[in-house]
Amino acid sequence: MTRWLFHISAVAAGRFLIVLVFFLLPSISSFAQTVASTQAFDAGTRLLNSGDFRGAVASYEQVEEKGLGSIALFHNRAIAHFRLDEIGHAVQYLERxxxxxxxxxxxEHSLDIVLTRVADTYSELPVPIWTRFQRVVLGVASGRQLMFTGIGFYLILCLFLFMSILGYWTGAWHRRIRVVGALVSVLLITMALSSSIWPAYPSEAVVLAKEADLHDQPDSDSEISDFIHEGLVVGLISEGDDWALVQLPNGARGWILTRQLGAI
Structure with missing residues (x-):
């Protein structure tokens, strides 16, 4: 009997250890990855301070390859690129x-300094009032939260309408609540839908080539409408394997080779 109980206890303990290891392995792996990333970041910072800017970039790349990112990482890497006279990459990581x-x-200070090295200066289009309002609202709540809140107001509106049909809640205040509920519901749902169709902050990219041709069509033989230079931030309208449609700060659009851009 004692041997049988001991056998059961040993089996249970073995299963417990297997389950424990199963749940602990991801944590151990994540911890090891964090330690390795911290060591690579510290190594990159030492190389940056010693003047080995190319080595610093390589160390910071190791950190990014592990899926980690921070203000300090992007800022330090931007400084290393700037010292290597790689203005496009410097702008890219400061924007990140x-x-x-x-x-x-x-x-902000580093970006102001780096932007003085960007050759192109375009007048920027004014931000539309709707986009400004959209940015303010999305700074408080996400598009999903706006959608759920709008649906909530719509359901409340339906409740008030149903009660009014039954002959209840027919006073002046109830009518005002129905009107306000309808307006708020439409506004929130419209904001949520528009944020997915017309993002408040469109995708942007940085020109990495020293000079790039802006074509009218995604074809190297098409007419060149402009020449843009390293470090210019452009709006990314669409992107393919070979060509990307971009928008300049002044609103002009054109096609550029995808390999000449760096995503922000």
Whole structure:
């Protein structure tokens, strides 16, 4: 009997250890990955401070390959590229850092310095009022949250309409609530749908080539409408394997070779 109980206990303990290892392995792997990334980042920073900018870029690339990113990582890599006179990559990584935090003084200062090296200067189109309003709203809630909130107001509106049909909730205040509910519901749902169709912050890319031809058509033999240079941030309308349709800050559009761009 004792031997049988001992056998059951050993089997249970073995199963428990298997389950424990199964759940701990991802955590151990993640911890090891974080340690390796931290070591690579520290190595890159030492190389950056010692003047080995190419080595610093290689170390920072190792961190990015592990799927990690931070303001410090992107900012330091931008500095390394800037020291290597790779203005396009410097702008690219400073813009990525700005996406994480758009009010970091270090990033803003570095970006101001780097942009003085960008050859192209275009007048920017004014941001439409609707887009400004959309950005303010999306800064508070996501498109999904707006959609669910709009549906919630719509359901409340349906409840008030149903009660009014039954002869209840027919006062002046109830009518005002129905009107406000309808307006808020339509506005929120419209905002949610428009944010997916017309993003408040369109996709952008940076020109990495020293000079790139802007074509009228996705064909190297088509007419060249402009020449754009390294470091210019452009709107990314569509992108294929060979060609990308971009929009310049002044609203002009054209086709550029995809390999000459770097995504932000």
């Amino acid at each position: 850092a700005s996406l994480i935090s758009n009010d970091d003084p270090r990033v």
